[in-house]
Amino acid sequence: MRPNETIVALSTASGVGALSVIRLSGTKAFVIIDALLKKPVSNKPTHTVCLRGIYDEQGLIDEAVITIFHEGKSYTKENVVEISLHGSEYIAQRTLLALLKAGAVMAEPGEFTQRAFLHGTLDLAQAEAVADLIAAEHKFAHENALKQLKGGFSDDIKSLRERLLHFTSLIELELDFGEEDVEFASRSELKDLVIDIRQKVDELRDSFTLGNALKKGFALVLAGRPNAGKSTLFNALIKDEKAIVSDIAGTTRDAIDERIAIGDVWVRLIDTAGIREATDAIEREGINRTFKHIESSGATLYLFDPSLMSVEEVLKDLSEISEKSERIWVIANKLDHFKGDLSIYNSVFEKYGGLSLKGISALDVSQVSELRSQLAMQFTEDVRRISDQTIVTNARHSHSLDACSNELQQILDGMEMGLSGDLLSFHLRTGIKELASITGEIDNEEVLSKIFSSFCIGK
Ligand SMILES: Nc1nc2c(ncn2[C@@H]2O[C@H](COP(=O)(O)OP(=O)(O)OP(=O)(O)O)[C@@H](O)[C@H]2O)c(=O)[nH]1
Ligand SMILES: [Mg+2]
Missing domain, CATH: 3.40.50.300 (P-loop containing nucleotide triphosphate hydrolases)
Structure with a gap:
């Protein structure tokens, strides 16, 4: 992540089309676009659309439609400029070059969505749904990606996680009391809860076989x-x-x-x-x-x-x-x-x-x-x-759900054997961490860079 840079990319596929869209995002986005214009756009309110001539040192490149989004009001939550040009490869490349010269840097694949994730527009599962939506080739893939993007899947995961967290904190409270023989977390309630959550986790994990089949064919x-x-x-x-x-x-x-x-x-x-x-x-x-x-x-x-x-x-x-x-x-x-x-x-x-x-x-x-x-x-x-169930179509999610299910099984086995509170809490925490990794609520640079590198440039 390079938060101080303003990134730029061609967001439409390269080649000839009616329009090409170039996107800029970052603190200096308005300064950079103004440098290519005779009349600035930076003084306009957010979500304004302006028609402007775009110039480099050789002269006019194109008449473009420019939309500006102010910090906090955009996809990435940064200053964003979208430039719609006539769809010539030459115009797009010359404009890109001028923007780079004015101080922008080329975006990495998925960097716009990565910024949206890091600034809280989307959680990780929703960010992955953006890539699925772009790749959707048929009705099911489209509907499922849309559902995930709207946050349905993330909500399911969060509610499972919160129920586990509640119990973990009770068990950890017991640990704080050390020698005293107190039991805040009823073991039989914990057992029922773990069985219930494990069943839900397993259902989600098992839906991957069908989900993946329906997504990929x-x-x-x-x-x-x-x-x-x-x-x-x-x-x-x-x-x-x-x-x-x-x-x-x-x-x-x-x-x-x-x-x-x-x-x-x-x-x-x-x-x-x-x-x-x-x-x-x-x-x-x-x-x-x-x-x-x-x-x-x-x-x-x-x-x-x-x-x-x-x-x-x-x-x-x-x-x-x-x-x-x-x-x-x-x-x-x-x-x-x-x-x-x-x-x-x-x-x-x-x-x-x-x-x-x-x-x-x-x-x-x-x-x-x-x-x-x-x-x-x-x-x-x-x-x-x-169609009305949550279906897992992402191998990473399925893997985390499986790991969580294993931890929950260890808790059930452990309770049979009278496992101590600190070990129960360890397995609960590990299970929670697995669930959190789905929505990206734990930091893991390696996972993040892997996910976003599979995006296309400009998204
Ligand atoms: N009359 C008739 N002949 C058929 C029919 N279906 C296939 N055939 C013929 O049966 C022969 C074998 O067909 P294939 O499609 O090669 O059979 P296959 O099951 O792929 O066979 P292998 O590749 O050897 O396992 C060919 O001569 C086909 O023209 C049918 O419905 N009616
Ligand atoms: Mg044959």
Whole structure:
């Protein structure tokens, strides 16, 4: 942090656009902008918008719209100037250069938001939400970032922290009384409180798996025996011929993925090597990878050819897959070939089903589109189910929640063993510190610089 410097950056993406916006923030922001103007703006009230010619030593650079925000009334809480220029790269660069010559320094990535955080406009979780908002590519990511920016998540964390703090102070009061045998903090109340808070902390931590999937794209694995038609369906869903399709069993060796929008969410669709007894080392490695993908993904779409597979064979595959994946949807493929009755697989669909559609032909566009709508319904249901809950989408938050949960567990274990007040207080303090690190209420230079360096310059 360099509080005495006035920082400057191009806040819009570089390249040609209708407008370019340059932002200045710091004590000398008004002096610096005045140096480029024939008529000052520094004497204007906050939130004034002025039209001014901008000059450097060579002459007029552009006619610009300048907005000024006074200290305390701006995003960074410092004097801020926003200069809207015509969107030429040349104009933007020449103006930047003139501002640097007048005394500004180039902003680091995220430095404006870092200043906003340090001056209390936002807490750390909200500052991170700014980066998420900028990166939001779809409805869920946008809504969640907005909720976090408005402070909903921070409020939840703060209230958990305050409840723990209250008890910690009671326990520490006991310690102050030393030898005297007083108990301000009822142990049974403490136990109930820790159990309750731990449950909430765990719920938040566990929401990360879904939150992260919804933010980055839900991973959906296409799995099944060789020749089931996985790659055919993959190509049909992504509307491209990315995967090689052939009637040779074992065509797909390595997984291929592609991000597509299904309903309101992004889905990372993964086509995998068919599952069977491998015929060579390369195929074996491909199948290992299939299982790794199944394990790390949110859901598996299992495809089988009912003309070739008995109920027992399907159940055998699915029982193996269900060891790695909690969510499996089963679809029979190549129905255009199938002469039998799909109801013989009813026991399979009852156990693993999930979709009302039981079978398709991956070659039939309208059936693939029906499958796509059913998947969309499933994903939309996920989003709806969690839309009024606080969802953690940030790995750093999830990690701190996990560490806090461990401390709370230590307290519960410790109370069983009659742990002393000072050790209880130690674990409580450590747990509180973990929660505080989410909203940035403890100082940690390293964490801060890591977070803000992932921002874009000018934000
Ligand atoms: N008739 C018919 N043929 C299909 C259908 N889906 C796929 N096929 C054919 O089945 C063969 C195998 O399809 P792929 O998509 O390569 O199968 P895969 O599951 O990816 O197979 P591996 O990569 O070997 O695991 C190809 O000849 C496809 O054209 C379908 O719904 N109906
Ligand atoms: Mg394939």
